[in-house]
Amino acid sequence: MSTPAWILEIFAAVMLLVAEVSAGQLVIARAWTRRGGTDADITVSHLLMGIALAGIFVPGVSTLPNAVWEVVFAVMTAWFGWCLWRESRGRGAAAMARGHYAPHLVHSAAMLYLFAALAGPSVEGSGMSMTGTGGMSGMAGGSPEGTATLHAPTLALIFALLLIAFTIHDLDRQAGKDGYFHVVGRRSVPAGSTLAGAAAGPVALSQPTQSDAAETVPRADPGAYTAEPLLLSPAVVKGCQVAIGATMAFILIIMILVRHQHFLILYFGIVRYAMAGGLVFTLLVVIGSPRPFDSSRSLDSGDERDTAQPALTEPSAAAEPPRAAGRGGRNVRCDAHGMQHE
Amino acid sequence: MNELALRRDRATTSPGTDARRVLQLILAATWLLDGMLQYQSFMYTEAFGQMIGDTAAGNPSIIARPISWNAALVEHHLVLLNTVFATIQLLLGLGIAYRPTVRVALAASIAWSLAVWWFGEGLGGVLSGGASPVSGGPGAVILYALLAVLLWPADGRSVTAPSVAFRAVGAPVARLLWLVLWGSLAYFALTPANRAPQALHDIIVSMTGGEPGWVIGLEKHAAAVLAHQGLTTSIVLAVALIAIAVGMFLPPPAARSAVILALVVAAFIWVFGEAFGQILAGGATDPNSAPLLALLALAYWPLATAGPRGRRPRADGPPAMAVGQAESNDGRPEEKFV
Numbered sequence: 001m002s003t004p005a006w007i008l009e010i011f012a013a014v015m016l017l018v019a020e021v022s023a024g025q026l027v028i029a030r031a032w033t034r035r036g037g038t039d040a041d042i043t044v045s046h047l048l049m050g051i052a053l054a055g056i057f058v059p060g061v062s063t064l065p066n067a068v069w070e071v072v073f074a075v076m077t078a079w080f081g082w083c084l085w086r087e088s089r090g091r092g093a094a095a096m097a098r099g100h101y102a103p104h105l106v107h108s109a110a111m112l113y114l115f116a117a118l119a120g121p122s123v124e125g126s127g128m129s130m131t132g133t134g135g136m137s138g139m140a141g142g143s144p145e146g147t148a149t150l151h152a153p154t155l156a157l158i159f160a161l162l163l164i165a166f167t168i169h170d171l172d173r174q175a176g177k178d179g180y181f182h183v184v185g186r187r188s189v190p191a192g193s194t195l196a197g198a199a200a201g202p203v204a205l206s207q208p209t210q211s212d213a214a215e216t217v218p219r220a221d222p223g224a225y226t227a228e229p230l231l232l233s234p235a236v237v238k239g240c241q242v243a244i245g246a247t248m249a250f251i252l253i254i255m256i257l258v259r260h261q262h263f264l265i266l267y268f269g270i271v272r273y274a275m276a277g278g279l280v281f282t283l284l285v286v287i288g289s290p291r292p293f294d295s296s297r298s299l300d301s302g303d304e305r306d307t308a309q310p311a312l313t314e315p316s317a318a319a320e321p322p323r324a325a326g327r328g329g330r331n332v333r334c335d336a337h338g339m340q341h342e
Numbered sequence: 343m344n345e346l347a348l349r350r351d352r353a354t355t356s357p358g359t360d361a362r363r364v365l366q367l368i369l370a371a372t373w374l375l376d377g378m379l380q381y382q383s384f385m386y387t388e389a390f391g392q393m394i395g396d397t398a399a400g401n402p403s404i405i406a407r408p409i410s411w412n413a414a415l416v417e418h419h420l421v422l423l424n425t426v427f428a429t430i431q432l433l434l435g436l437g438i439a440y441r442p443t444v445r446v447a448l449a450a451s452i453a454w455s456l457a458v459w460w461f462g463e464g465l466g467g468v469l470s471g472g473a474s475p476v477s478g479g480p481g482a483v484i485l486y487a488l489l490a491v492l493l494w495p496a497d498g499r500s501v502t503a504p505s506v507a508f509r510a511v512g513a514p515v516a517r518l519l520w521l522v523l524w525g526s527l528a529y530f531a532l533t534p535a536n537r538a539p540q541a542l543h544d545i546i547v548s549m550t551g552g553e554p555g556w557v558i559g560l561e562k563h564a565a566a567v568l569a570h571q572g573l574t575t576s577i578v579l580a581v582a583l584i585a586i587a588v589g590m591f592l593p594p595p596a597a598r599s600a601v602i603l604a605l606v607v608a609a610f611i612w613v614f615g616e617a618f619g620q621i622l623a624g625g626a627t628d629p630n631s632a633p634l635l636a637l638l639a640l641a642y643w644p645l646a647t648a649g650p651r652g653r654r655p656r657a658d659g660p661p662a663m664a665v666g667q668a669e670s671n672d673g674r675p676e677e678k679f680v
Contacts, residue, residue: 253378
């Protein structure tokens, strides 16, 4: 007997819910627009992780082949690695661990490991029906005990412990207290609107300017407003992050069974994706591209970005003297969170 | 602008996260890990029920009978009960991590730990003579209960607490608990079963089943070093444990040394005696006792800067501290204890 299928289905359902919520956040926030896309990368990662994890738990809802997911999460890992490095460079390892992107980097890397470790040839040859779908139907018939296993279980344990640590840390953190749980593209709402308090976190309660209100009104979508307070609340963002972290740790833990020691196979897989990630990283450095959705966001657009959008174009922010660039020519304009900058 | 950015940077630190809260979060993470381990395939096999039943051996009948009853119950309703067990532990972890429910979760964890210690671990072999500090005696789960008591979010009568553990129950009780725990470990290290020439060697060798190659290598090497050295090793271990036990009654520098020694001993036990809790072998229900011993030791770490509660907050603290208040574990404002 193995872990009952209905337990896995519950986790799959939770992951699908996370994916749906993330999709809703992207739609409501109009993430494809420049002003609506703050933290869109994180929300997109939640969306993709939700879909991928659900497919691992229940093969019936799997969508893409393992190889595709590997590439997706390799790129995602490289992206969050780049963001984290940019966010905390020169501040040491401790600042990096506390960085806003740290949990997302770990999530992405864990997903990459998960698919890479599952995709080894020996596992595919052991009868697990993961062929092409990435499904974990091996949970019902792969290994002698009927549980799919991962290569390099030590790595799985390390990832699981990291994920648990970040999950506990996220759970302890009070949603909306400090703006850590950013809300994708949280729009400014007209002053006095009932949505002003509901949709925006406490940090966003500063009064928007007239230009904010004027700019927001044309974008108003009454239909979307009904869901906005809920979907864009920091508590929901926190819930999604906690759910993904816990579910990922769960799947890694229950798959730690030492049956095969094909560390080298995994090693070469990681090397392959590390090279791909390095290529992406290099391209990002060469291009010098900031975040794709909010390239014009300034340092002052952090927690107050919900209502302080005009700061994007304030001369004082744009014309920050060179000292703000700091060591290594730090780009003070490219970080969306404004929390880790000098 | 820089000041604003720095304030945001500091704001990423959870408000109200003091040393005790950090230890609570580590305890929560351990419970969460336990819950996930309980969902593993192995726990849904009959071996889990048998594992529980085996702990009855050697115990007095009044202790052993409920254990056998529990084992039979688990074997008959394996899926349901194991899922309930796993979910309870998962919820305990989440509950401790979530500030509004920390008290309820800690209280529940004490009750749950005591129940598991008896019905699931046979009191850790304390009464059967099988407890060994190297292999997890007197039971990891009882340490969860002890930690929940010591990390309880209340400050009792201790106005100036020299360590986190003293805050909830006061210094005398906390020191007594420390003495009993480490003293009992020293006693168990010297029992006939544990000081036999091959006792330690056999314990370490028995931990290699199902482990990855590098763990097996570590264990075999340690076992070879300790072969036929059971008595000597037991005496050395007991001396170290006694030094730890009495160290808490000495001045802060010596107490700090005792805590460091406790951390070192816990690390050795976890690596060599417990094989990292055998988590990598796929059949562990928890990371075993050593990480909890280490966590316990951290709770007793003498705080050099300890002072009265509500002392002036750090000037460079996060915004929540700047006003002299942070939120306590139950969401109510309390003064910071840095």
